[in-house]
Amino acid sequence: MKYKLPPLAPLRVFESIYRHGSIRKAADELCLTPQAASQQLKQLEGALDVQLFERGARGLVASADAEVLYRYVEQGLD
Numbered sequence: 001m002k003y004k005l006p007p008l009a010p011l012r013v014f015e016s017i018y019r020h021g022s023i024r025k026a027a028d029e030l031c032l033t034p035q036a037a038s039q040q041l042k043q044l045e046g047a048l049d050v051q052l053f054e055r056g057a058r059g060l061v062a063s064a065d066a067e068v069l070y071r072y073v074e075q076g077l078d
Contacts, residue, residue: 006044006047006048007043007044007047009040010040010041010043010044010047011044011073011076011077012030012077013026013030013032013037013040013041013044014040014041014044014052014066014069014070014073015070015073015074015077016029016030016037017037017041017053017060018062018066018070021059021060021062022059022060023037023038023041023060041053048065048069050063050065051063051065052065052066052069053066
């Protein structure tokens with residue numbers, strides 16, 4: 001069985017966005033523009049075919065899929 005892994009750069013962006021709860025703060029941390037970070041997040045969501053965040057009144061809200069993915073990405077990046 002062959003597994004297709006998502007690209008690494010969008011996973012790093014996802015991990016940072018999840019921790020900060022903000023695309024702007026994640027972009028600053030990774031020395032990216034907020035637009036570039038947002039595009040990488042969209043790329044990851046497209047590769048996984050899930051929506052990882054929803055925009056709420058107070059910023060981004062992680063979906064249940066994002067919470068599960070974060071545990072694995074955090075361990076993998078450590």
